[in-house]
Structures are given as C-alpha cells and as structure tokens.
Amino acid sequence: MRNLAIGDIHAPCQHPGYLAFCRDLYEDYGCDSVTFIGDVCDWHAISFHAAHPDAPGPSDEFELAHQEIEHWAKAFPVAKVCIGNHDERIVRLAETVNIPSRFIRDYKETWGTPGWDWSHEHIKDDVYYFHGTGNGGQYPAYNAMKKMLMSTVMGHIHTASGVKWAANPQRRIFGMDTGCGIDDKAYAFAYGKHMKARSILSAGVILDGIPFPHVMPCGPGEKYHRSNYKVEETPKRSTFIPKSVVQIVQESKSRKAKPHVGKAQKSKVPARPVCPDRGTRGAARAPVRGPCN
Ligand SMILES: [Fe+2]
Numbered sequence: 001m002r003n004l005a006i007g008d009i010h011a012p013c014q015h016p017g018y019l020a021f022c023r024d025l026y027e028d029y030g031c032d033s034v035t036f037i038g039d040v041c042d043w044h045a046i047s048f049h050a051a052h053p054d055a056p057g058p059s060d061e062f063e064l065a066h067q068e069i070e071h072w073a074k075a076f077p078v079a080k081v082c083i084g085n086h087d088e089r090i091v092r093l094a095e096t097v098n099i100p101s102r103f104i105r106d107y108k109e110t111w112g113t114p115g116w117d118w119s120h121e122h123i124k125d126d127v128y129y130f131h132g133t134g135n136g137g138q139y140p141a142y143n144a145m146k147k148m149l150m151s152t153v154m155g156h157i158h159t160a161s162g163v164k165w166a167a168n169p170q171r172r173i174f175g176m177d178t179g180c181g182i183d184d185k186a187y188a189f190a191y192g193k194h195m196k197a198r199s200i201l202s203a204g205v206i207l208d209g210i211p212f213p214h215v216m217p218c219g220p221g222e223k224y225h226r227s228n229y230k231v232e233e234t235p236k237r238s239t240f241i242p243k244s245v246v247q248i249v250q251e252s253k254s255r256k257a258k259p260h261v262g263k264a265q266k267s268k269v270p271a272r273p274v275c276p277d278r279g280t281r282g283a284a285r286a287p288v289r290g291p292c293n
Pocket of ligand 1: 008010038039084086156157158
C-alpha cells in the first residue's frame with residue numbers, strides 16, 4: 001500500500017498551498033490510499049476557550065470549512081479520516097448539555113464526504129494511525145509508538161514532524177509525526193503569535209509500512225509560498241454572511257407571522273434605531289443606546 005498521511009488541516013484555517021502540496025505528493029509517489037490524521041475542521045467558534053473577536057461565528061465557520069473540505073474531498077474522494085479533538089468539539093459541546101449521541105449528525109453527512117471513513121483509529125500495513133489526542137512530548141509519535149508497541153503515525157502536535165525509529169533483535173518500528181497544514185496567520189492561531197516554536201507544514205508517505213516524511217517548501221520564493229496562491233481575506237464576524245444563511249433568514253422572515261401586538265402596546269413599542277455603519281448581524285447583537293452608540 002502506498003499511503004499518503006495528511007496532517008491537521010483545521011479548515012477553514014489551512015495554509016493556501018497545503019492542498020497542492022499533498023496532491024503533488026500523492027502523484028509523485030503514485031499513492032493508492034489516503035489518511036487524514038484529523039482536525040479536519042477547526043471549530044474555533046465553539047471552542048471551550050474564548051473565540052477571537054474577529055472570527056466568524058459557528059454558522060459562518062461551518063460554511064467556510066465546508067467549502068474548503070469540498071476541495072479536499074474532490075482531490076481525495078476516498079480516504080480514511082482519524083477523528084481529531086477539534087472534529088469532536090460539536091460532540092463534546094452536546095455532551096455538556098446532555099444531548100444524546102443519536103441526535104448528532106454523522107461526520108460523513110455533516111461534511112458531505114461519502115467516501116471518507118471517519119474513525120478514531122485506522123491500521124494499514126501494520127501501521128497504527130490516530131490523531132494523537134492526549135499524546136505529546138518531544139517526540140509525540142515515538143512516545144505513542146512505545147505505548148502501542150507498533151509503528152505509529154499521528155498529528156495533533158503541530159510543531160512536531162518527522163520519524164524516529166526503535167529496534168530490537170526481533171522488530172524495527174517507527175513513530176512518525178505528520179506535522180500539519182495550518183496557516184499560523186489565521187485568526188484561530190492568533191494565540192500562538194508570540195511563540196517561537198512554529199507549526200511545521202508537512203505530510204508523510206508510507207510505502208508498504210516504510211515512512212517518508214516531507215516538509216512543505218513554503219518560505220519566500222519556494223514552490224508553495226502563500227504568494228503563489230490567490231487567498232481571499234478570511235471574512236470576519238461583522239461583515240460575512242454566507243448566502244445560504246441570508247436565504248435562510250429571508251425565508252424565515254417571510255414565513256414568520258407578525259407578532260401579535262395590541263393597540264395599547266403598539267404605541268409603547270419604540271422603533272429600534274439601527275446604525276448604518278454596523279452590519280445587520282452586529283446591530284442585532286449590540287446594545288442599542290442611540291442611533292450610532
Ligand atoms: Fe490540530
């Protein structure tokens with residue numbers, strides 16, 4: 001088996017060149033299978049940590065991530081996916097308010113990826129693939145390998161990339177950290193802007209159980225540098241309204257019956273001032289103290 005292991009993407013916060021890089025690796029090695037190592041979606045908007053104030057809200061982030069994942073699914077229509085801790089945020093959030101799992105949509109259905117097999121772990125050619133949640137240290141995959149007692153590939157730790165081997169008279173096994181495909185400049189990773197250890201953009205190919213890690217050349221002047229890709233600025237919370245959401249709101253407004261307000265009440269209801277500088281979504285959320293606060 002010639003398997004391409006793709007690192008954490010965190011859509012919609014992936015590096016603009018990472019898809020092309022993975023596609024090229026797949027072609028160059030003549031791969032016949034693909035494994036996403038997890039954290040396919042970031043789900044920044046529903047994090048247990050505070051969200052960035054300029055980040056899109058949950059619906060907007062879903063739309064943006066969905067658009068990106070569509071590109072990945074088109075490039076790799078059949079794949080194994082290791083469910084990452086970010087992918088699971090919806091499930092974890094639902095659990096905090098006692099929503100049973102039967103009400104949670106399947107990952108395939110949510111992301112429109114009928115050919116992707118989502119699971120917490122996969123085994124190919126006696127190599128264990130999982131996201132890596134709960135594992136770390138200087139050599140995260142190597143540490144996980146020692147627990148699994150078999151060759152292991154993981155992501156999760158964005159600053160780790162590469163292979164470390166172990167051998168005894170009977171066996172030779174490895175731990176491979178895939179690195180990731182994220183954009184450190186994205187709003188979701190603003191927390192790390194002062195950190196000196198940065199994400200390593202990379203992926204790996206595992207040929208019949210032998211690993212070949214590859215770092216993405218994405219510096220200035222290199223093949224996958226961001227300047228080689230048309231990147232639209234990430235829409236922000238106050239200005240971005242996906243078409244589908246607009247349609248939903250308009251449809252619901254047209255369906256909605258006008259609230260029953262008696263004549264006496266009617267005269268007491270003040271007209272709500274709307275600031276023309278503020279988007280309709282911002283206006284709905286902001287406390288209204290005057291026309292332009
Ligand atoms: Fe991640």
